[in-house]
Amino acid sequence: MSNLVLLPSHQWGVVTRAGATSLLSGAVALAQEAGAEFCDVRLSETEEMRLYAVSGVAPDERVEGHAGIGVRVLVNGVWGFASRPLRDENDVHHVVNSAIANARAAREGSAAQVTLPPRAAEIGFYQTDAEIDPFGVSASEREQLVLETLAAARSERGVVRAQAGVNAKRQHRFFANSEGSLQEQHFVETGAMVLAVASDGHIVQRRSFPNSFHGNTAAAGWEYVRELHLVTEAQRVGAEAVQLLRAPVVASGSSSLVIGPAQMALQIHESTGHAIELDRILGDEANFAGRSFITRDAIGNLRYGSPAVNIIADATVRGTRGSFMFDDEGTRSAPTTLIGEGVVRNFLSSRDSAARQGLSSTGAARSDGWAYLPLCFATNVFLAPGTGSTEELLDRMGNGYYIDDNRSWSIDSMRWNFQFGTEVAWEVKNGKKTRLVRDFSYGGLTPEFWGSVEAVAGSEEFRTFGMPCGKGEPKQWGFLSHGAAPTLVRNVKIGVS
Secondary structure, X not given: OOOOOOOOOOOOOOOOHHHHHHHHHHHHHHHHHOOXXXXXXXXXXXXXXXXXXXXXOOOEEEEEEEEEEEEEEXXXXXXXXXXXXXXXXXXXXXXXXXXXXXXXXXXXXXXXXXXOOOXXXXXXXXXXXXXXXXXXXXXXXXXXXXXXXXXXXXXXXXXXXXXXXEEEEEEEEEEEEOOOOEEEEEEEEEEEEEEEEEEOOOOEEEEEXXXXXXXXEEOOOOHHHHHHOHHHHHHHHHHHHHHHHOOOEOOOEEEEEEEOXXXXXXXXXXXXXXXXXXXXXXXOOOOOOOOOOOOOOOOOOOEOOOOOOOEEEOOOOOOEXXXXXXXXXXXXXOOEEEEEOXXXXXXXXXXXXXXXXXXXXXXXXXXXXXXXXXXXXXXXXXXXXXXXXXXXXXXXXXXXXXXXEEEEEEEOOOOOEEEEEEEEEEEEEOOEEEEEEEOEEEEEEHHHHHHOEEEEOEHHHOEEEEEEEEEOOOOEEEEEEEEEOOEEEEEEEEOOO
């Protein structure tokens, strides 16, 4: 393992391919010698940059990095896991021994043994397409963009606060297991955001771009930030936040809605992505609204939505935050239909959970780096587009509302009953957008909502949004994407009932 050199104060790029390969194979061999019938090892090196500024406060840029190893073993059918930051070669011995000891200690309290069906080794390399290294962009360029964006967001009288920021992340991830898999993946993520808050002394409104909740992040380089045209969009969101101060509130009732891509991304995440994770369905996970109304016999039986609803998990789509070739169990990604013409067709699963159902893993075992066990996490989950433009969809709706950009969300522990609020809504009459309305909210029951989907706009209207999500205990952050085109839904409850 002499090719691996890691420093006490981490510096990016010290993990070499040769060093990582040697370390991984050595860790697998040590685990097998100690009695593990199965072992997988993950080594990752990560660096993150975040530059954010709030109006009236100097910009704050932080760059953090770390590297470490996580080892998972099966001993007598019981999982054991241990992880450790890497400082020298002795750490490998320590973490393998700890994983073995943890598996043996857990044996007494484990009711059922884990059986993983054997599978062929998977060997491969993956790398994000990035034209401009975000870490190679000067700090002055990043700061100038953020400050100009802040100034543009506050140029409209009535904006009392603005926030702008950029972020970037790069990772080297290496994986090996006792089946002979050996994988190397290199990821780059880049993102940006702007938020404008307006107030007239009585009410407060906000608008954001390119998405609420810290903007949008893509699997791309700095070119993604440049293509956002943040300064121009900041002027728009500031103006809309002020306009919303004078906008009326809609009375409670029911209405047809065309829901924009950003809000549909949140709808997919909360009422589909999490609901169809197999660990929730099996009862293994109950944290953070952690169960699901979907039952383990749902495949081919449960009508989840209308025939217009086709929901796909596909981490092979490049350029989005949840794009990868292999999940954190080494499963190769592939497009998977989760909901086909409104009927449940598959689950998001890991090797363990899928085996208990007699299924193959759909490549949804993911972790927040080397320090955590892989969990069953939503990946890229998309509502497949239909046909036609947004204008055609509005014309088809006739009267109702066009809504977008999430402001608030709430969903119960079974992913059944939800209520969401949006930053912005336009009243639609005779197929045309008219006045803005504020504080818009809608809610319902998950299968009733998806059952009321009448049509989805075409692929030219499709957008993806990268977002973080928390799950598990201890809590992990998963980074993923959801995508959709504007979607027409009939007879939705609106307002607070």
